[in-house]
Amino acid sequence: MQNENVKPNFEFIALMASLMSIVALAIDALLPAISHIGIAINSLDPTDNQLLITMIFLGLGVGQLFFGPLSDSFGRKPIVYMGFGLFTVASAICVFAPSLEIMIIGRILQGIGLSAPRTIAISIIRDTYKGDYMARIMSFVTAFFILVPVVAPAIGKWIMDAFGWEAIFYVQLFFALVVAIWFWKRQVETLRPQYKIPFSGRVFVNGLREFLKYRETIAFTFTSGFITGAFLVYLSSSQHVFEDQYGLAESFPYIFAGLACSVGLSTFLNGTLVMRFGMRKLALMAQTAFCAIAVTYVVVFYGSPNPNVAVLVLFLFTQFFCLGFLWGNFRSIAMEPIGHIAGIGAAINGFVATVMAVPIASYIGSFVQDTVWPMFLGLAICGLLSLGIMVLARRSRVLATA
Numbered sequence: 001m002q003n004e005n006v007k008p009n010f011e012f013i014a015l016m017a018s019l020m021s022i023v024a025l026a027i028d029a030l031l032p033a034i035s036h037i038g039i040a041i042n043s044l045d046p047t048d049n050q051l052l053i054t055m056i057f058l059g060l061g062v063g064q065l066f067f068g069p070l071s072d073s074f075g076r077k078p079i080v081y082m083g084f085g086l087f088t089v090a091s092a093i094c095v096f097a098p099s100l101e102i103m104i105i106g107r108i109l110q111g112i113g114l115s116a117p118r119t120i121a122i123s124i125i126r127d128t129y130k131g132d133y134m135a136r137i138m139s140f141v142t143a144f145f146i147l148v149p150v151v152a153p154a155i156g157k158w159i160m161d162a163f164g165w166e167a168i169f170y171v172q173l174f175f176a177l178v179v180a181i182w183f184w185k186r187q188v189e190t191l192r193p194q195y196k197i198p199f200s201g202r203v204f205v206n207g208l209r210e211f212l213k214y215r216e217t218i219a220f221t222f223t224s225g226f227i228t229g230a231f232l233v234y235l236s237s238s239q240h241v242f243e244d245q246y247g248l249a250e251s252f253p254y255i256f257a258g259l260a261c262s263v264g265l266s267t268f269l270n271g272t273l274v275m276r277f278g279m280r281k282l283a284l285m286a287q288t289a290f291c292a293i294a295v296t297y298v299v300v301f302y303g304s305p306n307p308n309v310a311v312l313v314l315f316l317f318t319q320f321f322c323l324g325f326l327w328g329n330f331r332s333i334a335m336e337p338i339g340h341i342a343g344i345g346a347a348i349n350g351f352v353a354t355v356m357a358v359p360i361a362s363y364i365g366s367f368v369q370d371t372v373w374p375m376f377l378g379l380a381i382c383g384l385l386s387l388g389i390m391v392l393a394r395r396s397r398v399l400a401t402a
Contacts, residue, residue: 047369057111060111064119069199084116087113123346132275140268141328147264220331226385234316241375242255258313289318297376
């Protein structure tokens with residue numbers, strides 16, 4: 001069942017990417033509508049409205065702790081259906097929310113619901129593949145998945161202009177229904193009966209103990225948290241930066257799409273290069289470049305106003321190009337030793353990374369008021385912390401194999 005040299009099945013890659021891409025659709029399609037939603041619910045502070053983006057990540061992190069262990073006991077497919085059901089209820093709450101507080105509750109519940117297909121997709125991939133080949137599959141899945149952030153803001157703006165911001169949530173529900181039916185019809189259950197863990201109150205405790213046995217898994221879970229937090233700063237503040245600081249409300253969806261393309265391009269390249277160079281080497285090289293780009297911006301533009309938008313986009317493009325060599329490889333390295341607890345392992349990995357990312361993004365994002373410089377300072381700090389953890393993990397691995 002765990003393959004290392006089998007040609008990727010296009011439908012499998014597309015289906016796993018679709019399960020994960022509902023998260024991107026729920027986040028990115030809403031970006032052009034944030035200010036309009038704020039007006040509708042009487043929330044006019046751009047910093048407060050960023051919570052509509054960051055809080056869905058909190059739900060994504062928390063939900064994994066429930067759905068991951070359950071999938072190890074009851075199988076992958078039933079848990080995905082549970083997640084889609086909760087997402088439907090949460091979307092209705094968002095549509096009819098009378099205030100920012102209720103809308104935030106709906107967004108958290110959306111995140112909890114979507115954590116099921118997102119986490120279970122990773123578990124299914126780990127059930128089926130391992131090693132560098134898993135990293136390759138993850139790269140192709142992510143490259144396919146990146147297509148959604150490329151087009152989602154433009155689609156969200158078109159839907160909002162034509163039908164109102166509420167219609168964005170209805171389109172998300174329609175897409176989720178299509179993917180759920182596809183998953184039901186075409187995906188087999190990947191958790192073998194002999195690997196099912198009897199459900200009990202100690203299933204999480206036992207899984208956590210097993211998770212903590214593997215230093216590399218722990219290390220790359222934390223690196224994922226710092227990098228996800230750094231990216232979430234951009235994601236939550238991008239609308240404010242380009243629409244308010246630069247006055248580019250009409251161009252924002254296209255700028256966002258271009259930057260997403262940089263991640264997609266590098267992710268696809270990672271899928272073609274990882275079998276040649278290995279996921280650890282590629283991740284280390286990309287992390288080093290990620291830090292260098294962020295530090296360069298921090299030094300060059302210290303104490304200065306925002307640069308020309310073309311300069312900013314160039315820095316962000318190269319910065320995000322590095323991300324395509326990080327996310328899939330980080331997750332694959334972390335998951336490699338824990339295939340026997342793939343469900344709860346993916347849950348703990350995702351929970352820690354996401355719960356780290358949300359406060360990082362909220363804190364750094366609060367400083368992105370009149371200039372984008374604090375965002376790059378956050379990228380630099382998070383990047384350097386991740387690089388330090390990677391170097392220590394690499395050294396420990398070398399010593400362990402010596």
